[in-house]
Amino acid sequence: AWMDADFRRQLSARRERVEDAFEFEGRKVGRGSYGQVFKTKPRSCADAPAGDYALKQIEGSGLSMSACREIALLRELKHPNVISLKQVYLAHETRQIWLLFDYAEHDLWRMINFHASAKKCNSQVSLPPNFTKSIMHQILCGIHYLHSNWVLHRDLKPANILVMGATSPERGRVKIADLGLARLFHQPLTPLTEIDPVVVTFWYRAPELLLGARHYTKAIDLWAIGCIMAELITDKPLFYCKQEEDIKTSSPYNRDQLERIFSVMGFPSQQDWRDLPHLPKYGDLVRNFGTGQQYARFSLGRHMSRSFGMSETSPEFRLLSRLLAMDPLRRPSAREALEDRYFLEEPRPAADVFNGFDIPYGKRDFISDSSDNKDDLARQQQSQPVHASLQQYQQSHQQALLLQQQQQQLS
Numbered sequence: 001a002w003m004d005a006d007f008r009r010q011l012s013a014r015r016e017r018v019e020d021a022f023e024f025e026g027r028k029v030g031r032g033s034y035g036q037v038f039k040t041k042p043r044s045c046a047d048a049p050a051g052d053y054a055l056k057q058i059e060g061s062g063l064s065m066s067a068c069r070e071i072a073l074l075r076e077l078k079h080p081n082v083i084s085l086k087q088v089y090l091a092h093e094t095r096q097i098w099l100l101f102d103y104a105e106h107d108l109w110r111m112i113n114f115h116a117s118a119k120k121c122n123s124q125v126s127l128p129p130n131f132t133k134s135i136m137h138q139i140l141c142g143i144h145y146l147h148s149n150w151v152l153h154r155d156l157k158p159a160n161i162l163v164m165g166a167t168s169p170e171r172g173r174v175k176i177a178d179l180g181l182a183r184l185f186h187q188p189l190t191p192l193t194e195i196d197p198v199v200v201t202f203w204y205r206a207p208e209l210l211l212g213a214r215h216y217t218k219a220i221d222l223w224a225i226g227c228i229m230a231e232l233i234t235d236k237p238l239f240y241c242k243q244e245e246d247i248k249t250s251s252p253y254n255r256d257q258l259e260r261i262f263s264v265m266g267f268p269s270q271q272d273w274r275d276l277p278h279l280p281k282y283g284d285l286v287r288n289f290g291t292g293q294q295y296a297r298f299s300l301g302r303h304m305s306r307s308f309g310m311s312e313t314s315p316e317f318r319l320l321s322r323l324l325a326m327d328p329l330r331r332p333s334a335r336e337a338l339e340d341r342y343f344l345e346e347p348r349p350a351a352d353v354f355n356g357f358d359i360p361y362g363k364r365d366f367i368s369d370s371s372d373n374k375d376d377l378a379r380q381q382q383s384q385p386v387h388a389s390l391q392q393y394q395q396s397h398q399q400a401l402l403l404q405q406q407q408q409q410l411s
């Protein structure tokens, strides 16, 4: 061996083992094709500051391409709105790779589901008036940082927008992450189902990708941010489209998803999107949709005003319609979006998206090893039964109100 045995033994004896430094048995919060994630705290002997951490055990062994990319990428990036890699552990015996992150208790997927369920049971959950604006501002700050470092996200969706919990010093701060399928190739045409059987959603995919665009662009990330903004406002995925169980087609062209986009946005005319006819799947588009006359009366303004009473002249709507321009060349850059009037007028975006309000969401569930992957994943994506966390929230909220009244009587 190139390293003499005695020296190797010394190194191995001194190397900090992840299981010696952290306690994570039975505290798995995530699992997918990319690996598994545990919620953990440092043991007293570890030199990590107190607090919650996320330990990601990378799938497979040795320095796989995806492990290499994640480590190389994350160690270069440092921004308050981007997940930060704290430490890398290499377990030599098992050739396992562990990544240590600050733990994020919440994510937009679970938060939006919580509000959607609360609406269904007619329970009001009070949120600060600048909630959506604060989240949007921090997503755009994070994406502006990534794009200025020529990093494209490629898979922005609510599940990848994390928010720090009440016990974190960064309470209510957005952290952009990528929990999803560790894509082996960065071509948008790789059928994701080859990598992971979990059904992927196309709800956040820009129209040019669905029409065969061969390369990801910054504008593709901005489209997804527009979809997330609409979902924060309405608690519903804007381009919700039922998913076929197993997506057989490896083609990027997804007729149902395009149909949903057109029934919200209307059909793009020549002057709306000059380059449309040059896209690879334009032939399929014409074959399936003709001249799109049947969508003539649809528009985003009509959709948002009819279903959510949003005024087409409000700054909120104007930013949304800029982000959701069908022609990628007409979408704003992250910087241009941050300079939009929406962020300059009251109420201003806040550093803590909860603005000091009680955080109503439950903690992440731990997933056990017993049940098989699919159920796990379904349950893992389920938030804690809403009524439970809703009751907890209402009780703590009632107590807070009662306390406030007593204090007022006293003062």
Ligand SMILES: Cc1ccc(-n2nc(C(C)(C)C)cc2NC(=O)NCCCN2CCOCC2)cc1
Pocket (backbone or CB within 6 Å): 034, 037, 054, 056, 066, 067, 069, 070, 071, 073, 074, 077, 082, 083, 101, 102, 103, 104, 105, 151, 152, 153, 162, 176, 177, 178, 179, 182, 183
């Ligand atoms: C192959 C691959 C996979 C992921 C990445 N990746 N990329 C990013 C961006 C946001 C910088 C683009 C973040 C990650 N990794 C990641 O979020 N990791 C998961 C962090 C786990 N959370 C930490 C906070 O608490 C909840 C769990 C890169 C390459």
